Amino acid sequence: MEFRQLRALVEVVRQGGFSPAAKVVFATQSAVSKAVKQLEDELGVPLLNRIGHRVTLTSAGEAVFRRATKLLADRDDLLTELDEVRGLQRGSLRLGLPPVGSNTLFAPVFVRFRQRYPGIDVQLLEEHGSDALEARLRSGSVELAATLLPAPADFDWQLVRREPLVALLPALHPLARQGSVTLSALRDTPFVLFGDGFSLQRIVLDACHAAGFEPHIAARSTQISFMVQLVGAGLGVAFFPRMIALQRGSANVRAVRLTEPKLEWAMSLAWRRDAYLSAAARAWLAMVAEVHGPAR
Template sequence: MELRNLRAFVEVVRQGGFSQAAKKVFATQSTVSKAVKQLEDELGLRLLDRVGHKITQTAAGEIVFRRAQMMLTERDDLIHELDELRGLQRGVLRIGLPPIGSSVLFAPLFASYRRRYPGIEISLVEYGSRRLEEMLLAGEIELAASLLPVSEAFEWQDVSREPIMALLPDEHPCASGTQALDLTEIADTPFILFEAGFALNRVILEACTQLGIEPSIVTRSGQIDFIVELVAAGMGVAFLPRMIAEQRQHVGVCMRELADSELHWHMALLWRRGGYLSHAARAWLELAREEC
């Protein structure tokens, strides 16, 4: 069983088609199609069901996809571990960061890391926490920043813990208070949330569930500045960790800290439990312990 055939199959599933997978593995579409056919012939099972342009996995395909990801990850771990014999004079740090908070928490770390290890290339991807966790499990990145709690599939190192602020239009009845704000006080106000996949949404919505609140979600966005502008326009209430909210002071927007002591923004660095961590990744974690 050739790893290149497994990789081609995995990318067809991930990308949702042969042409997209071909771009990912830097091959032609026919080469990818042939690789998947060879894998099916070798296994004696149909792995993909093709209906028009739509591709779905068969039951056998689901098993092969799951196992193939593990095999490819182990292969990558092997290559990375051997590369590390050369130490930190060269290498790649593969890390994923979310859009919220990274500029404040991690930009200084990037500068420090670069000064200390100039030969290490930093390969950065930026997505919401859900996607980053998927990439960690698939072995596409070594480290990711995400909000706690996370599943037992990950180990983690603490970075920062911040209270969450409610951003309210100035004319809102709760805007003028000085005490910490209960979620129940703004339960009838429309919520402005981030796009699906952002872990801050999960924190807010789980707190609402515990309180028996069913919020009305007026809109979602992936842009912090746009969300603040929507609040200023009176569309509803939004939520940000304090360190980010304080950087987004805006005329027409009042900020109130949420009262629930369990409702917080707890950022950590994650890695796959039991997975190999390169020296480059370990050096990043050590630097984060020093500076965060």
């Protein structure tokens, strides 16, 4: 049993097929298929159900996949520890970042980090939504991931920034000129939300349920610019951290403060509680605090 075989199996499952997995592991599709077949032959059981272009795990495959992700994560941790011997002159840091707020919060950190530690290879993985990032963190694909609080119990975390949520309304909406608005006052306005897997969507929907109503969702998207365009065209109301809403201001939209005090966007950097945190990761966390100051 070899790590390359385990990596092939894990990525086939994660990516949903042999062809996309081959792109992730930088191999040919036939090489990935051969690695999985060798693993099946060695173990003496089929690991995948192959249905056309789709693959699913067999019962044995589920057990092997679970163990394989842990073994690969432990291997990555070991390699990270070995990088410590070389100090911060060499090594790598794998970061998972979401599409919301990363350009504002982490681009300045990345620039300064590269200037101070040019020998560290910072590998950025962008995922749509906190759920996907948390899965990557648990599997060891990334060492640090930006995620919204509250963080899962198996993670440690460092707060980066808190921002109140604001309602982004069409300029001609009756409430667009108000200084503030309650979530309940927007119950008859269609919502433009982020897609499934985004913590920000859950925050808004949970607040609506607490207020006693189920919103009408006009659209879901993973693209901030597209959501702002939909709001500007009069489709409905979207909800963003204040700093992002102010950056996206235009003549067609208005950002209005929400009165609910608990409706906030609290971005953190999280890591597995049982994982070894590399010197590069600790340096990144220190750099975040240096650039943004102590978050409260």
